[in-house]
Amino acid sequence: xxxxxxxxxxxxxxxxxxxxxxxxxxxxxxxxxxxxxxxxxxxxxxxxxxxxxxxxxxxxxxxxxxxxxxxxxxxxxxxxxxxxxxxxxxxxxxxxxxxxxxxxxxxxxxxxxxxxxxxxxxxxxxxxxxxxxxxxxxxxxxxxxxxxxxxxxxxxxxxxxxxxxxxxxxxxxxxxxxxxxxx
Amino acid sequence: xxxxxxxxxxxxxxxxxxxxxxxxxxxxxxxxxxxxxxxxxxxxxxxxxxxxxxxxxxxxxxxxxxxxxxxxxxxxxxxxxxxxxxxxxxxxxxxxxxxxxxxxxxxxxxxxxxxxxxxxxxxxxxxxxxxxxxxxxxxxxxxxxxxxxxxxxxxxxxxxxxxxxxxxxxxxxxxxxxxxxxxxxxxxxxxxxxxxxxxxxxxxxxxxxxxxxxxxxxxxxxxxxxxxxxxxxxxxxxxxxxxxxxxxxxxxxxxxxxxxxxxxxxxxxxxxxxxxxxxxxxxxxxxxxxxxxxxxxxxxxxxxxxxxxxxxxxxxxxxxxxxxxxxxxxxxxxxxxxxxxxxxxxxxxxxxxxxxxxxxxxxxxxxxxxxxxxxxxxxxxxxxxxxxxxxxxxxxxxxxxxxxxxxxxxxxxxxxxxxxxxxxxxxxxxxxxxxxxxxxxxxxxxxxxxxxxxxxxxxxxxxxxxxx
Numbered sequence: 001x002x003x004x005x006x007x008x009x010x011x012x013x014x015x016x017x018x019x020x021x022x023x024x025x026x027x028x029x030x031x032x033x034x035x036x037x038x039x040x041x042x043x044x045x046x047x048x049x050x051x052x053x054x055x056x057x058x059x060x061x062x063x064x065x066x067x068x069x070x071x072x073x074x075x076x077x078x079x080x081x082x083x084x085x086x087x088x089x090x091x092x093x094x095x096x097x098x099x100x101x102x103x104x105x106x107x108x109x110x111x112x113x114x115x116x117x118x119x120x121x122x123x124x125x126x127x128x129x130x131x132x133x134x135x136x137x138x139x140x141x142x143x144x145x146x147x148x149x150x151x152x153x154x155x156x157x158x159x160x161x162x163x164x165x166x167x168x169x170x171x172x173x174x175x176x177x178x179x180x181x182x183x
Numbered sequence: 184x185x186x187x188x189x190x191x192x193x194x195x196x197x198x199x200x201x202x203x204x205x206x207x208x209x210x211x212x213x214x215x216x217x218x219x220x221x222x223x224x225x226x227x228x229x230x231x232x233x234x235x236x237x238x239x240x241x242x243x244x245x246x247x248x249x250x251x252x253x254x255x256x257x258x259x260x261x262x263x264x265x266x267x268x269x270x271x272x273x274x275x276x277x278x279x280x281x282x283x284x285x286x287x288x289x290x291x292x293x294x295x296x297x298x299x300x301x302x303x304x305x306x307x308x309x310x311x312x313x314x315x316x317x318x319x320x321x322x323x324x325x326x327x328x329x330x331x332x333x334x335x336x337x338x339x340x341x342x343x344x345x346x347x348x349x350x351x352x353x354x355x356x357x358x359x360x361x362x363x364x365x366x367x368x369x370x371x372x373x374x375x376x377x378x379x380x381x382x383x384x385x386x387x388x389x390x391x392x393x394x395x396x397x398x399x400x401x402x403x404x405x406x407x408x409x410x411x412x413x414x415x416x417x418x419x420x421x422x423x424x425x426x427x428x429x430x431x432x433x434x435x436x437x438x439x440x441x442x443x444x445x446x447x448x449x450x451x452x453x454x455x456x457x458x459x460x461x462x463x464x465x466x467x468x469x470x471x472x473x474x475x476x477x478x479x480x481x482x483x484x485x486x487x488x489x490x491x492x493x494x495x496x497x498x499x500x501x502x503x504x505x506x507x508x509x510x511x512x513x514x515x516x517x518x519x520x521x522x523x524x525x526x527x528x529x530x531x532x533x534x535x536x537x538x539x540x541x542x543x544x545x546x547x548x549x550x551x552x553x554x555x556x557x558x559x560x561x562x563x564x565x566x567x568x569x570x571x572x573x574x575x576x577x578x579x580x581x582x583x584x585x586x587x588x589x590x591x592x593x594x595x596x597x598x599x600x601x602x603x604x605x606x607x608x609x610x611x612x613x614x615x616x617x618x619x620x621x622x623x624x625x626x627x628x629x630x631x632x633x634x635x636x637x638x639x640x641x642x643x644x645x646x647x648x649x650x651x
Contacts, residue, residue, distance in 0.1 A: 026635075027254040031262040038263065039325030042387060044395045044487030054493060067493035074505045091396065156492070175487070176396040178327060 037183040038086075045090075045175040046071055046156065052098075052168050055160065063167065068157035070109075076152050080181065085149065086142055087180035092119065093135040096126040098169030103159045106175075108151035116147040123158075128169065204240070205565055205580040205596050206610040206623040207642065209459055209536055212592055213612055213621055214291055215644065217301050219534055220461035221352045221364030222448035225299060229649035232289030232303070240284040242625070242640035246601040247277035247314065251635045270323055273314045275338040278571070278601075281310040287347075289646065301366075302351040309530065311571055312341035326387045330397070336383035336406060340572045344468075344527070345374040345412075347435070352445070360451045365444065368466060370529070372439035373430055374412040375470055377527055379572040381406045383480075395486040401516060406479040409525045411439050414475035441468030443529055455558075459536045466529040476523050481516040531570045538563030538582075559586050576601060590614035598625070602638040619648045 048069070057064050075081060092106060102123040108116045119138045126132035140148055156173065208219045214230040215238050216223045232238070248269045253262065260268075284307045291301030317334040326334075352366035383404030390398045412433055416426055432438070443466020449459040488504050540558030565580040578600035586592045591613055598606040603626060610623035622643045629636030 026256055027251055028256040029254055031254055034262050035266065036263055037323050039322060040327035041325040042327050042330065042397060044397050044399065044485065047395045047487050047489050048492040049394070050492055064493075069490040069492045071488055071490050072503070072505045074509070093396070156490075172394075173492075174395045179325075181325070 037181070039181050039183075041179045041181070043177050043179060045073075045177055046154065047172075047174055048156075049170065049172045051170045055167070065162065066157065066159040068155055070153050070155045072153050074152070076148065080183075081179075082149055084181045084183050085145060085179060086182045087145060088140045088148055089178040089180075090119070090138040090140070091135065091176050091178070092121075092138070093133060093174040094123040095131045095133050095172040095174075096123050096169065097128055097131045098160075098167065098171060099125050099127055099165035100163055100167060100169075101125045101161045102171070103161060105155075105157045105159075107153075107155040107157070108147065109153040109155060110150050111152050113153075114150075116151045117144075122161075123171070125163075126169065131170075131172075204623075204642065205567060205578065205582065205598055206594055206608050206625065208534055208565055208567075209538065209563075210584065210592075210594060210610065210612070212648070213619070213644075214289065214301060214646065214648065215621075215642075217291070217299075217352055217354060217364065217366070218445075219463060219532075220447035220449070220459055221354055221366040221445050222362050222461065223354070223364065223459065224362055224449045224457070225354060226650070227648045228293040228299075228651045230289070230291045230301070230646055232286055232644065232646040234288055235285065236645045237289040237303075238284065238286035238305070238642065238644040240282070240640075240642045242280075242282050242638065245277070245279045245637050247273040247637075249635055249637045250633070267323060270316065270319055273316060275314060275316040275335075276573075277314040277316075278576075279310075279312050279314070281308065283308045286644070291352075293651075297356040299354040300352065301354070304347060304349050306345075306347050308343075308345045310341075310343040311530070312343075313338065313573065315339045321385065330387055330389050332386070334385040336385070336404065337381050339381045339406060340379050341376070342379065342527075342530075342572060343374070343376045344372065346468075347371045347373065350445075361448065362450075363446075363448045364461075365446050368443040368445070368464070370441035370443060370466060370468055371433065371435060371437075372411060372441065372468055372470065373433040374410075375439065375468065375527060376408065376410045376413065377525070378406070378408040390486070393486060394489075398484055398486045400484045402482050402484075404480055404482065404516060408477040409470065409474070409527075410476070411470040411472065411474045411525075413473070414522075415473045438472050439468060439470045441466055441527075441529070443467070447534070455540050457538050457540070459534070459538075461534045463532040463534070464529040465531045468527045468529065469524070470527060471524040474522050474524055476521050476525070478517065478519045478521065483512060483515040485512075528570075533568045533575075534565065536563055536565040538584075560584070594623075596625075602626075603629075603636075606638075608640075614648065617647045617649055619646050620644070 055064050055067060094104065104121060104123055106119045110116055119136065121134070121136045123134045124132045158171070204219055207213060207215045209223060210216045211224050211226050214227065217225065252269055253265050284305055287304040287306060289303035291299060293299045315338045317338045318336060321334045348368050348370055350366050350368045352364060354362065354364040356362045383406060384402045386400045387397050388400065390396070415429055443464050445461065445463045447459070447461025449457060451457050488508050490504050491502065538561050540561045542559040561584040563582055565582060567578045567580065568575040578598055580596050580598040582594055582596045584592065584594040594610040596608040598608065600606065605628055606626045607628060608623065608625040609627055610621065612619060612621040625640035626636060626638060629639055633639065
């Protein structure tokens with residue numbers, strides 16, 4: 001046997017050895033069970049901008065002290081919400097130049113108008129040229145998240161707390177949701 | 184969802200390596216060298232491959248991450264944290280590839296001392312995807328930590344094809360210095376998917392003076408996914424038998440067709456130096472049958488739903504604000520499925536080499552027996568490039584090719600590419616009379632722990648090689 005032949009045999013054996021010993025080490029593939037995507041999505045929700053005219057009843061032309069509107073949030077019954085939503089943080093912000101304060105309530109209702117969650121707070125009075133911001137954050141943790149999953153409508157209600165100042169001004173409403181998903 | 188994510192991650196971790204066949208290139212004893220350079224110097228007079236076994240080529244790799252990075256058994260952090268770290272580490276220039284080739288038929292014959300013809304049929308699958316960093320970051324992390332940061336959808340760029348290739352090549356020795364070759368190819372497409380040249384930005388901007396907390400912008404969205412050979416498989420009424428029949432039919436020109444060419448040559452510079460070069464798969468495919476294109480395009484911006492407040496709907500009922508919003512989104516961000524023919528170019532490859540031979544072969548002391556190979560040792564350098572959607576990907580190889588006996592050769596390579604700086608490959612070719620077996624493996628050190636390897640490539644074949 002020539003030296004080259006032994007050399008060749010050595011390499012063949014080395015190759016076979018590599019093939020036999022080739023392995024996947026230091027890894028744990030069972031972790032695939034734990035893989036999840038966990039995006040946190042910031043999403044604008046409702047906005048409005050109203051003044052004293054919006055408090056006039058179009059039928060009677062009289063001032064209403066309570067006004068409200070309802071918006072269907074159809075995405076709440078989509079599968080990615082129903083199956084994968086983990087937590088939500090709602091932020092609601094009013095910017096008020098009315099010299100009056102307001103009581104505001106934000107309701108989440110089911111299809112059958114059953115109340116699932118409500119947030120009530122007082123909007124502080126402002127003045128012309130001096131808008132006052134009132135903001136509240138409502139955090140819904142995992143153990144309460146079914147309240148959101150059962151909801152489909154958001155109702156915003158604003159009630160004037162009357163005083164002696166003239167009822168003139170502007171009330172802006174802003175809202176967003178920070179949705180925590182676990183896919 | 185978890186299953187899909189797991190498959191995606193496993194695919195990403197096992198990705199693929201360019202079909203750089205540095206071990207077979209310029210290996211004059213093997214017919215497969217003609218597939219990467221039809222103008223190679225060859226030293227055989229006929230060949231016939233064992234059907235389906237004359238060349239099996241599989242290569243895997245990823246340019247930026249390996250299995251260990253994700254699935255390490257250390258418990259320092261969760262697997263989801265490691266996935267997030269990997270996504271943050273990778274760039275939109277990182278990529279994953281899968282390439283597989285299976286020779287179905289391969290044969291060749293020498294017409295005279297200067298002309299060698301070869302022909303055959305092989306099946307090829309090639310998938311290539313740039314890492315879609317921005318869309319994947321958005322899906323994995325959301326936009327909370329990326330306010331005012333654009334997510335660029337041009338990061339989405341991938342191609343994939345499965346085809347049968349019918350080919351015939353001509354290797355002609357022009358004179359003692361120059362050998363030229365050409366190979367004509369007909370492609371029979373089985374499946375194609377292509378999504379390149381996408382564009383579009385999604386941004387959530389902070390708007391302290393705006394109407395809401397943020398404003399969401401989808402700007403210049405223009406995403407197109409072309410497919411052929413896919414729509415019919417989606418038909419739920421198609422049985423497995425029918426789908427199989429369709430695939431078989433498509434592999435025999437029943438589907439989409441194309442044509443291409445390989446050219447190459449070798450030039451002996453002097454007694455010891457030889458230069459070679461080739462261009463492979465300069466080819467075009469016409470995707471006309473079973474075509475489906477998925478389009479997503481448009482521009483839209485929103486700060487949320489704006490009810491008229493207070494509600495003024497008839498009977499005090501809520502107005503369909505959400506439906507109005509959806510209609511507006513649908514009018515501005517289009518989602519369409521159409522059937523439009525398209526053309527794809529095959530990813531062409533280029534090869535070049537400069538080699539130096541030394542240690543002249545001592546033949547039998549009979550001047551009537553020509554020596555097929557003049558040197559026992561050849562060393563040299565090779566450059567490989569393959570065209571991908573955003574340009575050429577290169578690999579540089581140094582090699583040493585040693586002939587131990589007329590029936591035994593080996594080649595060792597060291598390759599630098601996007602995947603590794605430690606890629607040592609080894610090829611051995613052994614003849615038993617006219618029967619030849621070869622085995623080539625890339626990135627040998629990777630076999631010690633495949634989990635830490637970013638690519639592997641293996642080629643093997645069984646064939647008959649005739650030398651007069």
